C-alpha cells in the first residue's frame with residue numbers, strides 16, 4: 423500500500439472509534455458564524471476575521487485562550503445541539519461508528535448560569551436524532567477545567583452523576599496542566615469512582631511524567647489524555663504497559679500546541695512498540711484543522727507506522743472505549759473484517 427489514495431481509502435473503509443474529542447473544539451468556523459447570525463448579530467468581514475483568528479495558535483497558552491474565546495460564542499443549549507449535529511455528520515462521513523465526546527458544561531454554567539442537565543439534554547437529544555439518521559453513537563464525558571480548582575471538579579462530578587440519562591458516562595479534566603498538580607484532585611476522582619463514573623484525565627501533555635504517575639497512582643484514572651511525556655520515564659512506560667492503562671494520543675494536537683516539534687518527533691510509535699496501549703484521536707479537530715481520518719493517514723505517513731500497526735492502534739482505540747465488553751468486541755470485529763476486505767491484516 424504505497425499509494426496515498428490507497429492508504430486514505432483503507433483508513434476510510436475501516437469503521438472507527440474515537441475516545442478523545444472535545445465538543446467545543448469541534449466547532450468549524452462556518453458553524454460559529456451561523457451561531458452569530460442566528461442571534462441576530464452582524465457577521466461581516468470584521469467579525470469573520472476575528473473568529474477566523476481563533477483557529478491558529480502560537481503555543482499552548484494561546485490555544486487555551488482561543489478555546490475560551492470560542493466558548494464565549496456559545497450562548498445557549500441549542501447552540502451546542504447544532505454543534506453536536508455538525509460533529510456527528512462529520513464523524514459519519516469519516517466512518518466513525520462510536521465516539522466518547524468531552525463536553526464542558528461547567529464553562530457555560532460559570533459564564534451563563536446554564537445548568538449542565540439543560541445543556542446535556544439538548545446535546546444528547548441532537549446526537550440521538552443524528553444516530554437515528556445513520557450517525558455514530560455518541561456518549562459523553564464531562565470535562566473539568568484544572569484552573570477551576572477542586573471545587574470546580576467536584577461540581578463536574580456532581581453534574582455527571584445527574585446527567586446519566588443524557589448519555590453521560592464519566593468525567594475528565596483538561597485545561598492548564600501546570601495550574602495545579604494532578605494529585606490535588608484525588609477527592610473528586612474518588613467521588614467519581616464511588617458514583618460509578620468512568621474516569622480519564624489530561625496529563626503528561628505539558629507537565630512531565632510526574633503528572634502521569636499521579637494520574638494512575640493517586641487519581642486511579644482509567645485512561646490518560648495524551649500522556650505522551652511518559653516516554654521520558656522508562657519505569658513509567660513499563661507501569662503503563664503492565665497495568666494496561668491506555669494513552670489517548672492526539673498527534674496533530676501535540677504538534678500544533680508545541681508539545682512535540684514535528685509529527686516525526688511524536689512518541690506514539692515508540693510507545694506502541696514498547697507495548698503501551700496507545701490510541702489515536704483528533705482532540706479538537708476544528709481548532710487543529712484535523713480529523714480522525716487525517717490522524718490515521720498521518721500514522722501511516724509522517725509517524726512511520728505500517729497499515730497493520732495503524733490498524734492495531736485503531737483497534738486499541740475501540741478496545742479502550744468505556745463500552746460494555748460485548749459491544750466493544752463487536753466493534754472490533756467489524757473493524758477487523760473491513761480491514762481484511764481492504765487487504766490489511768490476516
Ligand SMILES: [Zn+2]
Nearest residue numbers: 444596647705
Ligand atoms: Zn484534550
